[in-house]
Amino acid sequence: MGEGDRAGVRQVWTEDELDHALTGLYLEIKTDQRGLVGVRENLVAAAEGQARPGLGLVGTGEGARRRRPLRRWLAAAAAVAALATGGVFAQPVLFSDRAATAQAREALTSAADVAARAGDPAVADGQYRYVATHAWWVRTTGAESESFSFLNENVIETWIPADPDGEWLRRRGETGNRKWVKGTEAEARAAGAVIEETPWPEQRADGGEFTEGAPEHGNWQFPKPEFLAGLPADPERLYERLRQDSGGGKRSLVYAADALRTGLMPAAARATLLRALTYLPGLDVTDGAADLDGHRGVALGISEGGERQEIILDPGTGEVMGERTVSDSMFAGVPKGTVTGYSSTTTAVVDGIGAKPTR
Amino acid sequence: MTASAAGPGPGPPHGEEPDLSGPDPGSVFGRLFDDHAGSLHAYLARRVGDQTADDLVSETFLVALQQRHTYDAARAGARPWLYGIASNLLRRHVRQEVRGWRARARVVGSDRAQAESPEVRTTERITAQQRVRQLAGALAALEPGDRDVLLLTSWGHLSSTEVAQALGIPVGTVYSRLHRVRRWLQSHSSVATGGAEDGDG
Known part of the structure; x- marks a missing residue:
């Protein structure tokens, strides 16, 4: 039975079969909501208690009560904007329904x-490709009755051996650099909020399989050689594949950036993928001199749903230096052109696993 | 039971988001509860069972009540906000959930197939039930964050943007996690339950 099973069991479900199984599992599990009546009564009693001074669960003063949440969001956006020291000069996006704009096509082709x-x-042999991503992500932490938000700098470092089937190493952690958006560190600590993340354990895995369930033959997020070998060599057909795999639009850019950021794509494959992006409708040069950690690059962006997703190319090397999300004019009243998310990636070759590049 | 009779619907339509900081929290939260508690409970009960779901719904709305001044209707609808609070609270019950999925991988389908009348016990139906069982086993193997993205989408009927708001992660991460986890389930669901298959004989 062993051999037959091994050869035969790996059946791959279609999208429909997976959806049916998910729905089937949902329907299989019967639930009983009679308990909700009591829950509602308790909630309304608690809410009414809050309305009367002195009985509230939360000791919020008038100032807190009048605080406009939008202002907090604006502060978060502004704080991220302050990190991208060069600022952003939003330019009108000229939409084309068939391909990227001429300017974007030129930038991509030249990169x-x-x-x-x-x-x-x-x-x-014995050396490692080192890929480091610095990212500022917003974190919200809560104590009993208050919540605090800050931008938290994270560093993710990956060491990839010369033979990619060998042992990889990944370290992830907070740098301790924080920019407080709502509240202060002292206030958060006084309130008992947890600020530091539980440290991430160092991960080692053959072939970069850090998480269980990584796709066997790779994908855009983990472009193994066999995945890359299966991609079309023609840029237009490659774009079509990217569009289908990702769902199109902004996601195409996210997927392309995911792949480019890994450090796993050889130069020829990177070049073809950049050329494929010239077929992405709506993609435009949104900042000719974007500043990431003091390095200038060309930002290419596509707007969708009130936010613009950007990748930033280093024109000197043709590599993706980083990514940004930038608010668009329609986004929750946040000024157009405000950077709301930010990460940068650097790569180097180092002499040993865990060794840092020397500069 | 009324809410579950409505099935896995998309919840109340998004119109005016509630002003939660208003002067009459009793009636505001009463309405918020009526709009969302049923579907939230159904979602949570399918993950951790009715009793834990009762507790989680209660805690979710109490946290929401305490944090109502930080609720920002301009950023996120009430639904992703509530599902986000619930997802955080659910993390305390990960082990219980995983145990549940493993157990379900062994029993779902087999007993229900018995209960069906012979006419509907077609091969196709049994295959579908086997898939459901295999899926339960595969869900046990997912990372909690991946399971949240998948089930908030599939069972909670949140859009990718809402899932991003609920979990506080970039929407690109939602897309790629969802894509990755779906691909993995498509190719690994049968493999992941190998042990359970053997156990059943």
Whole structure:
């Protein structure tokens, strides 16, 4: 039975079969909501208690009561904007329904040419490709009756061996750099809020399989050689594949950036993917001199749902330096052009697992 | 039971989001509860059972009440806000949930198939029930964050943007997690329940 099973069991479900199984599982589990009546009574009693001074569960003063939540969000957005020191100069986006704008096509093609010419840095036996991502993410933490928000700097470092089937190493952690958006660190600590994350354990895994369930042959988020080998070599057909896999629009850019950021794509594949993006409708050069950690790059963005997703290319190397999300004019009253999320990626070749690049 | 009779519907339509900081929290939260508690409870009960779901719904609305001044209707609807609070609270019950999925992988389908009349016990139906059982086993193997994204989408009927708001993660992360986890389930659901299959004989 062993051999037959091994050869035969790996049946792959279609999208429909998965959806049916999910719905089936939902319907299989019967639930009883009679307990909700009592829950509602308790809630309304608690809410009415809050309305009367002195009985409230929360000791909020008038100031807290009048605080406008929008202001908090604006403060978060402004704080991220302050991190991107160069600021953002939003330009009108000229939508084209068939491809990226001429400006974007030019930037992509020229970056692709540079990438293809530059080739890949050689990683000799025993050496490692080092990929580090710095990202500022908003974190909200709560104590009993208050919540606090801050921008938290995270660093994710990955060491990839010359032979990608060998042992990889990943370290992830907070740098301790924080920018407080709502409340202060002292207030949060006094209220008993948890600020530090539980430290992430160092991860080691053969072939980069850090999480259980990583796709066997890779995907856009983990572009293994066999995945890359299966992609079309023609840029237009590659775009079509990207569109289908991602769902299209802004997601196409997110998926392309996911793949480019890993450090797993050889120069030729990067160049083809950049050329494929010239077919992405609505993609435009949104900032000709975007500043990421003091390095200037060209931002290419696509707007959707009130927010613009950008990738930032280093014109000197054709590599993706980072990503940003930038608010669009329609987004919750946040000024157009405000940076609301930010990450940058650097790569290097190092001499040992866990070794940092020397600069 | 009325809410579950309505099935896994998308919840109340998004119109005016409530002003939760108003002067009459009793009636505001009463309405908020009427609008959302049924579907939230159904979602939670399917993950951790009725009793824990009762507690979680209660805690979710009490946290919401305490944090109502920080609720920002301009940023997120009430629904993703509540599901986000509930998702945080649910993390305390991960082990219980995983045990539940493992147990379900062994029993779902087999007993229900018995209960059906012979006419409907077609091969197709049994195959579908096997898939449901296999899926339960595979859900046990997911990382909690991946399970949240999948089930908030599939069972909670939240859009990707709402899932992002609920979990406090970028929407791109929702897209890629959802994509990754669906792909993995499509190819690994049968493999992941291998042990359960053997156990059943």
